[in-house]
Amino acid sequence: MSLIHVITVTTTPRRSSCQIYHNTPALVFSAGGYTGNIFHDFNDGIIPLFITIETLFNGRDVTLVVANFTDWWYSKYEILLSQLTSHRVINLHNQTATHCFPSAAVGLVSHGPMTVDPTLLPSRKTFLDFRALLGAAYDNCHVPPPPPLKGIPRLVFVSRAGPTGRVILNQDDVVRAAEEVGFDVVVFRPNKFTWLCDAYKLIDGSHAVFGVHGAAMTHALFLRPGAVFVQVVPLGNEWLAETYFKKVAVEGMKFEYLEYKVRAAESSLVEKYGKDGAMIVEAREIASKNWTALDTVYLKGQDVRLDVERIRVYLRIAYLKARRFMEENG
Template identity: 50%
Template sequence: MAKQISCDRSHQRYDMCTVNATTVLEPTTSTFFLVEPTQALVEKVRPYPRKWETSVMGRIKEVSLTSGPPSPSCQVHHSAPALVFSAGGYTGNVFHDFNDGFIPLFITVKSIFPDGNYVLVIHNCRRWWESKYADLLHTLSKHPIVNMEKANATHCFPYAHVGLISHGFMTIDPTLMPSSINLTHFRGFLDAAYAQNHPFPSPNISEQKARPRLVLVTRSGGAGRHVLNQGDLNNAAEEVGFHVILFHPTPTTSLREAYALINSSHAMMGVHGAALTHSLFLRPGSVLMQVVPLGLAWAAETCFGNSSRELGLEYMEYKIGEEESSLADKYGNDDIMVKDPVGAQGKGWSTKIMDVYLKEQNITLDLVRFRRHLKEAYNKANKFMRNKG
């Protein structure tokens, strides 16, 4: 007989706990009580899939699963089980919203609830977050969300799972999934959430004569990794044949509108950063070019290179030279921060060191060199446009 309360703590990235019997949630204490316990047990779990990162996990509120004292009476009855997770941590950064949130949520749902019948019970479910991701949340579950911070009544469920499964950065491992589900299925989920409201128009004669559309992701100067000759870059992209659309996402950017723009485009380009998460909206076969600053080769490949290939994109990288980085002016060409970023970083991800590459570094592209990459991107995007519209 399965334990009524059990936890799998064997994974590096996440813990998953389960109440395998009727349970009552008391939201003010974030506690799930067994209704008819047969064992004396208490388990605690922080339902956010960055278990290895103690600093952020310390900000995630614990959920308790207990067989005693006796459960409170049930005020709201649910016929579907609960899936519990936290929208705290790094939530608010669009990369983490997907990497730590919706991709693990999709993995968990497909692994544990193949019938799609479950209730999302969410910690740190802030109003702006629920509004921004409403299309995704409603596509995931037909039931209303239970917001732990706002709930003041007890809720009972036939059983509950607490935690999200993660396979790594921006990925889904099909060998760990039923029916070999992978990242392209997650892309299909995004289509289901957004494409019904913004269907892509069928190609026509004028479309065939159009220039391929390039979404050029821009950054503000104060955030680091800003292209200092942005205007010249825009002109160069237009000159090689692109129709350039500038895209400067903010925390309030509508994902429905972002999807409509990017899904109908043929290429996307930008400096490594969270905004490139919107490349999930690109159609398979379209182009993603990531400009990689000094010291960020591993992050660029891990966050967006691998996922782009999994999604069937034409992925391109442009690794800047020392002379294109503002760090050369700040530290000097012979400084280890410029000459040997890997050596400067040592064996681990040092926040102090990485802040140099993430926040202090801006870029002046060598447009003579970069133009060759633009032309290659144009040829790929133009071919995609001719074939797919």
């Protein structure tokens, strides 16, 4: 919060000091904080922006006035923002003129982690309406998705790389297992600069997403409702995985959800703490009470080596669900 600019809103007699007058209300918010991490971009920014427009303006058109504006943030989300307003987005910190609005709201409304609660919205819109907004933004991207293999469901394998932990150390073996059960596997390695049109076209045209709990799994919002979502949950990540992805997968997006909980022998932490160490045996409890341990040990300090035969069982179930989805939805 120390990096977020303070905003002062003043009232003035109509047109008295206005150099630029707007007929639409202003929604003033910050694009700062943890932006640059796609989970926070959506959880702290885009989803609350959708909720706020529906809550305070009943979905009416507004002018977005953005503090802590950066060019890369605007470039990345410009197409999506155009679905929320038909007016030019105002970068608050490069303005030299005085802008006046008939009314203004400052800050964003949140319903909780990765949540749209229809009971709190006048329009009763749900997370599926938010997903429809993503489709309206990106369906017309002029980006051809990877050509599908006829009759074979496609699985997007979300790949992590260091140094933030939770890397699948035997990724090649797991990818091979997914292919052996019948999937067409596309390895997806997103980064801060991944163009969302590319990501959307790939994932929207696929039937399943697989990956370890982490910010990059936010791209699963581009899956079609009813598709398959497989989340690998490392030690100590249980609460985060359930709160930030399981809930939206099951309740919000209506995915076929599978959860693979990593066993102690599959975690790299065993090498450091021993299979009977407190950090292993009491991982869930420690992570829930100690943020430093959660961040440094269970998130950034842990990689996984999955039991290939065990994960194959989950992949086979995922394949059957994905194939059924493909046959029903294309």
